[in-house]
Amino acid sequence: MTGLIRSPLVLARNTMRASNIIRASTPTLNRTFLINVKSAKKSKVQQQQEEKSSSPISETGAEAATAAQDSKYRIETPSPAVVAFAHRLKLNKLKDQTLLMRIVTHPSYERVGIQTNARLDTLGDKALHMFVMEYLHVKYPKLPTNVLKEAVEVYTRTSTLELMAKEFGVEDVARWVRSKPDAGHQLSLKTVKASVVRAIVGAIYIDQGFLKAREFVHAHFLSRDFKIESLLQIDEPKHYLSVLMKRLGRERPVARMLAETGRTSKAPIFIVGVYSGTEKIGEGFGSSIKMAEFRANADALKKYYMEELKDFGLPSDTEKEGAIYTPTKIGDTEVVV
Structure with a gap:
């Protein structure tokens, strides 16, 4: 009987113990479940933050790279002579005033952290040829092609640019280094002056735009006439x-x-x-x-x-807002004999 009596007690005791275990274990399960949910939400937030922050970080990195690239060149303060030179040619209106020292610095002036006018020279040369060719092509529609090319060359050649540089006062501000006596190619001041004049055109083109560069070329180059008919031989x-x-x-x-x-x-x-x-x-x-x-x-x-048009428009006039351009008739080709 004892065994029979004890059996229910044991069963009851075991049942109570099981219930206590379940009650005690339930908060633990809930806590574990809540922790898992929080950790999952946190990882998503972190992921979103990483996605959002990834773009600014990359942009910041690009800006840092650009800044590091630019930091290789130091910003120079224009000398009084360069400032006066800029005012004479209205270069003081350039948005980027750091271009002033770059305009007058020839590639031969090799210094650490100093930018030269090599790129401005190339850009200015192409823009100068384009503006002069456009003007002469429209003004003299019947001019033979070879004479037209020679006329453009007269306006843009080194000797012409040297004369203009003398009027501008380039010699007083140009920075360059003479070639060594044993160098194969001797750099001349004439070449340096011409590069500065072309660099002026390039700087105006890249800083103030197409029309301002054209205005400068027309005012300082095409306002000078020479006898083009002398080229027609x-x-x-x-x-x-x-x-x-x-x-x-x-x-x-x-x-x-x-x-x-x-x-x-x-x-x-x-x-x-x-x-x-x-x-x-x-x-x-x-x-x-x-x-x-x-x-x-x-x-x-x-x-x-040499028939000359007196009142004519240029194709580049279309760059002006509201401008109306009427194309001129292209002249006949030269006679082949």
Whole structure:
């Protein structure tokens, strides 16, 4: 009986112990579950923060890299001479005033942390050629291609830029180093001056834009005229003019004596006119009839090819807001004889 009596007690005791164990273990399970949820939420928040912070960190890194790149070059304060030079050419209006010292520094001036005008020189050279070519191409629509190229070269060659540099006062501000006596190529001051002038155009182009650079070129380059007709050299103007008139569908040119004096003297003068039908298209003089006729035919060719437009627009005018550009007719190609 004892065993039978004790069995329920044991069972009851065991049941109580089991219930206590369950009660005690329940908070532990809940706590563990809540901890797991919190840890999961925290990891998601951390992940979101990492995703959000990844972009600014990369940008900061890029900015740091750029800053490190720029830090290799120190910012120089323009000297009083450079400041005066800038005011003469209105370069004081540049947004980036650090370009002033760079403009006047030739690549031969090799110093640690000093930027030179090499890139500005290249950019200015291309922009200068473009503006001059555009202007002459539109102004003289019939100019032969080879003469047009030579005219552009006259405006942009080193000797022309040197003269302009002298007016600008480049020699007083340019920074460069003379070549060593044993160097294969000797750097001249003429080359340095020309590079500074081109660098000015490049700096204005990159800092203030296309139109300001064009305005500078027109004001300082294209405002200077030279006799472009002197570049038009034709060995046989009479034959050349005959072919030209034929292609234009006009009557064959005929030379006629207009005036003469001192035929039998030591210094005769003859004046000859060249006509196409009833229209006089050229005139020339000389100490002989042959020379006068040669010059009359050459004069007729120059008048034809040097025809100049007085009121015209440029293709680059379209860069202006609200500007209306009317294309001009492209001139005929030169005669092939």
